[in-house]
Amino acid sequence: MTIVSGKAIVQTARDHGYAVGAFNTNNLEWTQAILRVAQAKQAPTIIAISMGAVNYMGGFKTVAQLIRNLDDALNITVPIAIHLDHGDYEAAKAAIQAGFTSVMFDVSHLPLAENLAKTREIVALAHAQDISVEAEVGSIGGEEDGIIGTGEIAPIADAIAMIETQIDFIAAGIGNIHGHYPANWQGLNLPHLQKLTTTLDAITNHQVPFVLHGGSGVPDDQIKTAIRLGVAKVNVNTEAQLAFHQALREFILTDQDLIGKNYDPRKLLAPGVTAIEASLADRLAVFGAPFKN
Secondary structure, three states, X not given: OOEOOHHHHHHHHHHHOOOEEEEEOOOXXXXXXXXXXXXXXXXXXXXXXXXXXXXXXXOHHHHHHHHHHHHHHOOOOOOEEEEEEEEOHHHHHHHHHHOXXXXXXXXXXXXXXXXXXXXXXXXXXXXXXXXXXXXXXXXXXXXXOOEEEOOOEOOHHHHHHHHOOOOOEEEEOEOOEOOOOOXXXXXXXXXXXXXXXXXXXXXXXXXXXXXXXXOOOOXXXXXXXXXXXXXXXXEEOHHHHHHHHHHXXXXXXXXXXXXXXXXXXXXXXXXXXXXXXHHHHHHHHHHOOOOOO
C-alpha cells in the first residue's frame, strides 16, 4: 500500500523543481488508468475527485476504498494521494472521515474573512489526522461543481492571509480557467505568480507549493515556466476526458463496436482508457516528474 498524504509528495515536488500530476478520476476504469500510468512512469501522483464524481461513484468511503484496493491489487510502488477536488465545508469533512489523504477546501466565492475562518477549521480537522489541505484565493475561471470563478488574479495580501491558516499548498488565481480556454485567453499571468511565490517563500521561510488549476489547455511552455516559478501540483481533467471521448467516438463511428463481442463494456471502453493513459503520460513528461537522484 502506497497511499500517503498529499503534502508528502507535493512539497517534495516544489523542493526539487517539478510538479505532481493531480488527475481527476471519474469511474473504475479511470482510476485504474491513473494508477497504471503513475506506476509505469514511477511518478508520485494525486488521484483527485470532485464532489459530483464522488456522488456518481457511490460516496466518499466507496471512492477511498476503491483507490486503496486498486493500489494494492495493481502492486503500485509509487506514492499515491487520495484528494478531494473543490470540496465545500461538508464535503471536506466527509472526505476526512472517509479516509482521503488530502482535501482541497474551496469556499473562494465567499468573503475572504469567512473563507479564512472556515479554512482554519478544516485545517485543524485534517492535520489532526495527517491529511493535507489545499485552499484557494482569487477564484479560478470557469465552473466546477457549481462553484463559478471568472479567472481572477489573486491579491498578494489575500494569499498571505490564506497561507497563514497553515494550509499545505495554495491555489492562487493567475488567470487560469477550468475546462476549455477561449480563443481570446491572454495566458497565465506569470509575473504575478513570481510575485506570489517570492512573497510567500520569504514569509514562511520555505518553498511554498503552488497549485495550477485548469491545467488542460495551458501551453506547455507556460506550464514549464509556472513550475520553475513555484507550481508543484497541476490539475488535469478535461484533457483526459477529451482524449477518452475522441477514442471512444472513433471506435463507434468506425463500427468497431459491431465486431464480435466489442459491445462488452470492457472492450467498448478499452480504446478510451488507453487514450486516457497516453494523455496523462504526456502530461507527466511536461511536468518533469518524477525527480530522480
